[in-house]
C-alpha cells in the first residue's frame with residue numbers, strides 16, 4: 317500500500333532544546349494514526365513539520381511522496397487539512413461566513429457548509445458570531461474548516477480536547493466516516509480511549525523518539541501478562557495463570573457453579589505508556 321507520510325531520522329531542535337531526537341515512521345494511505353505522548357513530547361512539533369509550518373533540523377520527510385519544500389505548493393496544500401489550536405477564525409464573522417471564506421479560497425461549493433456543520437453538530441449556530449461561541453464550539457468550527465475541502469490527508473492536534481462526551485462521540489463518528497471515504501488521518505491525543513476508538517495504529521512518543529508503533533490491540537496483547545481474572549459468586553475475585561494449573565482451577569470453579577465472569581488482564585494503552593516511560597500521559 318502507498319505511503320502517504322514517510323519520516324526518517326527526523327530531528328528538530330529549538331536552540332539547545334531537542335524536541336525530536338530521532339523519529340522514524342510511515343503512514344499508509346487510508347490509515348488513522350494516533351501520536352500519543354505527554355505534554356512537551358513533540359506531538360505538535362511533528363504535525364507542524366509534516367504540514368510545512370516548521371523546518372526540520374535534520375532527517376528526511378516526505379508527504380505524498382514529495383519533499384516539504386514542494387509541499388507548500390497550493391496543489392499539495394489543497395490535499396491537506398489541518399486542525400491545530402491556533403484557530404485563525406474571524407471573531408466578528410458568523411460561523412457560516414468563516415466557512416464561506418474558505419469555500420471561496422478553495423473553490424468549494426457553499427452547499428458543502430451545511431454538510432460539515434452537520435458533521436460537527438453546529439447547524440443551529442450557523443448564524444452566530446465566533447466571539448459568542450464556547451471554546452468547544454470554536455474547536456468544532458475549526459474542525460469543520462479543516463474538513464471542508466474533503467482533504468486526502470487530515471492532521472488533527474488534539475481534536476476533542478475541549479469537547480464534552482456527547483460532542484466527542486459525534487466528532488468520532490464524523491472522523492470515522494471521513495476515513496471510510498478515503499481520508500488518511502494523523503491525530504495527536506492524550507486520550508487513550510480516543511486512540512483506541514479511532515486509530516488503526518498508535519505511536520508512543522517519548523524523549524523525542526517513537527517507542528512503540530502498532531495496532532492498539534496488538535500492543536495490548538503483546539504486553540499482557542499471562543493471567544486472567546475470575547469473578548466468583550459472592551463477588552470474590554481470583555487471578556489465575558493461563559497454564560494447565562489455571563485451566564484446572566477454572567474448570568473446578570465452573571463445575572461447582574461458582575464462576576460468574578472471566579476477564580483477560582490486558583493492559584490499557586495508558587498502562588503501557590506508564591510501563592514504557594515511567595510517566596503518566
Ligand SMILES: Nc1ncnc2c1ncn2[C@@H]1O[C@H](COP(=O)(O)OP(=O)(O)OP(=O)(O)O)[C@@H](O)[C@H]1O
Pocket residue numbers: 330333334335353354355356357358359360361362
Ligand atoms: N517555538 C518553539 N521554541 C522553543 N521551544 C519550543 C517551540 N515549540 C516547541 N518547543 C519545545 O519543544 C518541545 C515539544 O513541544 P510540542 O509543542 O511539540 O509538545 P506536545 O507534545 O505537542 O505538547 P502538548 O501535549 O502540551 O501540546 C517542548 O519542550 C517545547 O517547549
